[in-house]
Amino acid sequence: MSIIEECARPVDKNSIKGIPAPVLINLYKTMVKIRLVEDYIGRLVSGGKIKTPCHLYIGQEAVAAGICAHLKKDDLVFSTHRSHGHYIAKGGGLNGLMAEVFGKVTGCSRGRGGSMHIASLDKGLLGSSAIVGGTVPLAVGAALSFFLQNKKSVSLSFFGDGATNEGVLYESLNFASLKKLPVIFVCENNFYSTHMHISKIQSIMNLYKIGELFNIPSFRINGYNVIEVYTRTKDIIENVRQNRKPAFIEAITYRWRGHVGPDWDLDKEIRSKEEVYWWVKNCSIRRFEKILLDEDILDSSSRKSIFKEIRGEIKDAVNFSKKSPYPKANELGDVFSS
Amino acid sequence: MRKISYARAINETLHQLMHKDKKIILMGQGVTSPWYVGTTTVGLVEKFGSDRVIDTPVAENSITGIAAGLGLSGMKPILVHPRMDFMHYAMDQIANHIANWHFMFGGQHKMSIVMWSIINRGGEQAAQHSQALQGIFMHIPGLKIVMPSNPYDAKGLLVSAVRDNNPVLFIDDRWLYQSTGYVPRDLYAVPIGKAGTIIKGRDVTIIANSYMTVKACKAAQILKKEGISAEVIDLRSIKPFDTALIAESVRKTGRVVVADGGWRTCGVAAEICAFISEKLFKYLKAPTERVTLPDAPAPASSVLEKAYYPDENSIAKAVKKHIKIELSRFLPGVSIIPAAKSLRSTATVGPRLPSASPRGERREASGGRRRIK
Numbered sequence: 001m002s003i004i005e006e007c008a009r010p011v012d013k014n015s016i017k018g019i020p021a022p023v024l025i026n027l028y029k030t031m032v033k034i035r036l037v038e039d040y041i042g043r044l045v046s047g048g049k050i051k052t053p054c055h056l057y058i059g060q061e062a063v064a065a066g067i068c069a070h071l072k073k074d075d076l077v078f079s080t081h082r083s084h085g086h087y088i089a090k091g092g093g094l095n096g097l098m099a100e101v102f103g104k105v106t107g108c109s110r111g112r113g114g115s116m117h118i119a120s121l122d123k124g125l126l127g128s129s130a131i132v133g134g135t136v137p138l139a140v141g142a143a144l145s146f147f148l149q150n151k152k153s154v155s156l157s158f159f160g161d162g163a164t165n166e167g168v169l170y171e172s173l174n175f176a177s178l179k180k181l182p183v184i185f186v187c188e189n190n191f192y193s194t195h196m197h198i199s200k201i202q203s204i205m206n207l208y209k210i211g212e213l214f215n216i217p218s219f220r221i222n223g224y225n226v227i228e229v230y231t232r233t234k235d236i237i238e239n240v241r242q243n244r245k246p247a248f249i250e251a252i253t254y255r256w257r258g259h260v261g262p263d264w265d266l267d268k269e270i271r272s273k274e275e276v277y278w279w280v281k282n283c284s285i286r287r288f289e290k291i292l293l294d295e296d297i298l299d300s301s302s303r304k305s306i307f308k309e310i311r312g313e314i315k316d317a318v319n320f321s322k323k324s325p326y327p328k329a330n331e332l333g334d335v336f337s338s
Numbered sequence: 339m340r341k342i343s344y345a346r347a348i349n350e351t352l353h354q355l356m357h358k359d360k361k362i363i364l365m366g367q368g369v370t371s372p373w374y375v376g377t378t379t380v381g382l383v384e385k386f387g388s389d390r391v392i393d394t395p396v397a398e399n400s401i402t403g404i405a406a407g408l409g410l411s412g413m414k415p416i417l418v419h420p421r422m423d424f425m426h427y428a429m430d431q432i433a434n435h436i437a438n439w440h441f442m443f444g445g446q447h448k449m450s451i452v453m454w455s456i457i458n459r460g461g462e463q464a465a466q467h468s469q470a471l472q473g474i475f476m477h478i479p480g481l482k483i484v485m486p487s488n489p490y491d492a493k494g495l496l497v498s499a500v501r502d503n504n505p506v507l508f509i510d511d512r513w514l515y516q517s518t519g520y521v522p523r524d525l526y527a528v529p530i531g532k533a534g535t536i537i538k539g540r541d542v543t544i545i546a547n548s549y550m551t552v553k554a555c556k557a558a559q560i561l562k563k564e565g566i567s568a569e570v571i572d573l574r575s576i577k578p579f580d581t582a583l584i585a586e587s588v589r590k591t592g593r594v595v596v597a598d599g600g601w602r603t604c605g606v607a608a609e610i611c612a613f614i615s616e617k618l619f620k621y622l623k624a625p626t627e628r629v630t631l632p633d634a635p636a637p638a639s640s641v642l643e644k645a646y647y648p649d650e651n652s653i654a655k656a657v658k659k660h661i662k663i664e665l666s667r668f669l670p671g672v673s674i675i676p677a678a679k680s681l682r683s684t685a686t687v688g689p690r691l692p693s694a695s696p697r698g699e700r701r702e703a704s705g706g707r708r709r710i711k
Contacts, residue, residue, distance in 0.1 A: 076411060110444030119443040126410055127443055131434045137400040138435065141407015141415075148363065148389055148413065155407075168430070171400030178395070335479050337440050337448045337503040 007224035042262030052114035057085030059256035064089035066229025078135035079128035133166030143183035162193030211248025223251030366418030437480030468636035487551035494528025533580035539569035556650035592623035
């Protein structure tokens, strides 16, 4: 079975055995939250309510939810232009995210960063860069800091398949391996680098092998099945934490929408309708939800209340954003720290 | 007070700072090798170990990002780029990440990093081993830039750079490494953004930085013999630069020559001249003048190098051209200062390439001669 076919497989009921119900519910909640928030933001973009370029995470929820479930408060995460999912999974508040995309001063970056520059110092998301591969060395630097201070924390770098074409990734992998640093490189392979299929831009199709080139323990995981993400990365991350050496994870996933904005990009000769529909039909949240319902971990009323709760939270965040003031022009003078 | 070399002042400062603050990490290419950074890092790895003195692979962009990651997560990196030319590789981390980080995330972060950048030129090293890139970095918001000219300032500015919570480029010139000066033993800070008046004068203000300050002082001596009293200001910091001290001097002298060891177009000298033109125009008695590298890559051959790098004579010539134009404007045909006679034969400015002297420059010079006759 190819890795893509595996992505569509129903979640095996044996695979959730041994995972406590509250953990499963939390994974589910995180995924649903990312989905609903991103869907809402997509509609804000369509409706012209917000202008900042939003790169939606819809379809990739299992990766952020499954991995961040193992991270502690002091672990540091660095993200990309597609950062909303990572922010939510790391515990970032919706008010800060929503106000940021509205360009309000109450946003997590005071309206200066917009959708592509989301950060939460409190929650350990140290920043997200719109330059492909740009935050990879920052994560290595944070890992070096943990190493030097003898801390048991890890740092984690999310990047896309497109970043495997950037030289800085290879430089960073080399240094992390050379110095045995506690950093986890997570390549979210959604098969597209903006408008280009991975097969058109990358000569190595098994992206996890890039990590192996640098003697870094490297893994390919099914990033379309949150249980597999959760179960497999648990050991990987624990190993990095205990043994102070890096790991490389290629998570196979799929972004439902186009590179940027809410459009599905079905008419741009980038990808076929059939391809997109196949991934949508095999939605990772639906497949996970089914097993939770089948195993009585979730019932229809608790499912309903989860949706209601998250929708309420989104509504509150939107109201908060709308009521918040825009930044004043004197913000432009805040170029340096005191 | 003792007299020590510039290189020794840096070495001593690094020892003292690293001893005092365990969070300081020195990293970069060649930090354990005299081949790269001269004697400035002698004894550091022996004293502080290879965890805190990290000699890195040749991977400028990632190493710069890694240092930034250290700075973001509570450490204090001093990252050395032993040859500025290679910083072009690191431009993404410097310009897109380090410089923007504080502003872009609403001021949540302190991007605390010192980028010790060394201009290493001369010796027929040619275009890729000679660059002085302060102008490029000066253009980018979010970076502070200091450029010491002597051992005392090297120590004091390095201390300030390390204590600052922002990205600071500490740019020094290998040509200064052997120069000596009085340096206190204890740590002290020379504030970022404050220039210094090195020589007091009344006829003209020469504004310089780093190695060009040394040349400006020599130029002032040449000019003194010819009856011209030059004030020399050492910028020390080029971003932010000390507008108050410049204004004070220009109001007094009304004439300005800016000397910088980088390129001419959009360079440090251009920026200082623009500031003076915008804010101090009414005090000017003559146009501002720039002494810089020509807009050409650095050559190898010693003969071309000699033509390429401006020196004290280039600065003295620029000053005299300045005063000459003023004479021709206010007193056509009249020469009132004793030096004026000698001015007529030395009216070109800046470095002149032997076979390819810029035409405009020559015309300008000869035009000047015509006007003064």
